[in-house]
Amino acid sequence: MKVIGLTGNSGCGKGAVASVMAExxxxxxxxxxxxxxxxxxxxxxxxxxxxxxxxDILKSDxxxxxxxxxxxxxxxxxxxxxxxxxTHKYITEEVKRRIGLNEDKKCIVIDAPLLIEAGLxxxxxxxxxxxxxxxxxxxxxxxxxxxxxESAVLRFKNQMKFEDIVKIADVVxxxxxxxxxxxxxxxxxxxxxELI
Numbered sequence: 001m002k003v004i005g006l007t008g009n010s011g012c013g014k015g016a017v018a019s020v021m022a023e024x025x026x027x028x029x030x031x032x033x034x035x036x037x038x039x040x041x042x043x044x045x046x047x048x049x050x051x052x053x054x055x056d057i058l059k060s061d062x063x064x065x066x067x068x069x070x071x072x073x074x075x076x077x078x079x080x081x082x083x084x085x086x087t088h089k090y091i092t093e094e095v096k097r098r099i100g101l102n103e104d105k106k107c108i109v110i111d112a113p114l115l116i117e118a119g120l121x122x123x124x125x126x127x128x129x130x131x132x133x134x135x136x137x138x139x140x141x142x143x144x145x146x147x148x149x150e151s152a153v154l155r156f157k158n159q160m161k162f163e164d165i166v167k168i169a170d171v172v173x174x175x176x177x178x179x180x181x182x183x184x185x186x187x188x189x190x191x192x193x194e195l196i
Contacts, residue, residue: 005124011137
């Protein structure tokens, strides 16, 4: 079994890379999905987040309003760090648990925008970084999250610079929007790493 850490800045298109890898039999552990599950009222991080940020971030049904929480943390680096501190430990625990349950898999992919910041790179055999030009990423995030340009750019300000991600990456995949080229490259890297 090989554990691949898949990372890159918001809007780089990690999901497209993960989809190709999943088609080839890789198990994808999507850290954004795990984080969302942890934020649900029954989730592992829920009470810690409400304690840290107060009840103003809750919807009337008691669920965390992720848009409200996002507007709080993306405008304040200290609050973003607090949220990450609260959530990363639970995400890491769940990732390790799922890896333990799937040791028969040839390839497990940890799909995490904050792979390095959360310390998840330490449990990976290899790090794959996905790159896309800034303008492409801004458009993707605006479209995906239904936000304006200013909000999208704010998110990038609080992320590790791609130049720093590349320093620890074993593989860099360009995702400028040519899906056929992307697929070809992912399959080549998977073959090179003997993941299929």
